[in-house]
Amino acid sequence: MLVISPEELNARITRKKDKSLLIIDARPFSDYAEGHVPGAVNIDLMQFHWIDTSKEGIRQFNKQTRILLSNIGVSKDKFVVFYDDVSGPSAARGVWLLLYFSHSNVAMLDGGLAAWKAKGFPLEEKTNPFVHSKFEGRPDPKILAGYGTIKSAIKKKKTIVLDARSKEEFDGTAVRAARAGHIPKAINIDWNDNIKDSAFKGTDDLAKMYSQIPKDAEVITYCQGGYRAANSFVVLKMLGYKNVKMYLGSWGEWGNRPDLPVVSK
Template identity: 55%
Template sequence: MLISTTDLNSILDDPNLIIADTRSFKEYSEGHIPGAVHLDLFAFHWIDTTKQGIENFNNQTQNLLSFLGVTREKKVIFYDSISGMLAARGVWMLMYFSHENTSMLDGGITKWKKENLPLETKPNGFKPSDFSGKINPEIISGFEHIRDNLDKIKILDSRSTGEYDGSIMRAAQSGHIPNAINIDWNQNINDDGTFKNDEQLSKMYDFPKDTEIVTYCQGAYRAANSFLALKKLGFQNVKVYLGSWGEWGNKLELPVEK
């Protein structure tokens, strides 16, 4: 799920390659990887994981991936400033639609620039497709699944310590989902913006490999980064809670711990 700068640079001419720059349009227009299109994933927040809410998410995501031009034979690379949460969200979304040929640029454009690899400023247009992937329900969670299995699953809170302990409030309620453990997603990343190696990550995520783990944050972006870290380590049963605290913290009937 990670591609190195060297490997990406060697396939820039591949006609079956889609590169999506998930940073702001301002950053994109100041210089991006040749051929990259701009896709602002942060514009898409879904905090409704009722049955209808998930169906809406499926439809909107399918439209978004069609707009991006994804087809079965395309290799799709997302990048961010670093090995960040927006690129991770893109990779998770494609995996959710069973499109395995996707990865995140390790180290993002920061590493790319540091290595003096080519950049361009001209914008690139989309070549839309009619994308229809197969939904993989095994890597998504709604609030009901968590509520009904609080004692059975490992809940991983990828937010900052302040959000977790309730001193920073970003919803009607502050705190965290009961039993959740807090490992800030920033800890997945080295100082140079690349992903930590498996040995370093294993020390942080020291759980049995068959544990069912659900990751969450505020809007399921940081949680997607933690999802990738766990998948990289070989965890089989990992889900992202799509609604995250934006949903849970605003549903007053759901339990909260501080």
């Protein structure tokens, strides 16, 4: 289960003895302070981006992410729910992080806080403290791509590189790195098209959007910093794609390395 409805989450919260539930508000603290899902702790995941996917870079990412997840209280017995304003990139990044560390008991709140409030469920404003844990999840390299993975993927016929950014970023008219454009062979499906009225679109609509991608293909998603790409990663997993990776460094790494090829219109 990669998504949970507001109704399902509210039912779990109202079970007072459910000690396994850990709710993480992945928005900025200023938003959290104005009102959040009862019991949620806050960590602005947008502050923890990573653009070094060298061997040493990934080693440091693994080390520092374990510290982060320990500090916010993730442990193997927890069912972890991430949310942001909508079914958005920060919550999806949280889901991807835990899947990468082999913690499958994770979901994101479908529709985010917008859907929660629309259902009339309660909010609280008090800050909830972290309860430190010792998280020791094992990294799963099968769902992480580095720049080396992408270099190899460009040469493979059955690998699809999926750019989750806007059309303007893809074309190179919007510049957010030293170089503009996209990774060679990439196809562009804007992550915003995954969402309607704050929540994920229905499975049939999503399946049509991604129908150009064969189900047996290796798919690597990327964006600017590995957040929008995480959203598309979650959608593809929901649709039953088995071999999906996310390029952690994304354009923040690729577009700033002069040794890597780019295409721009």
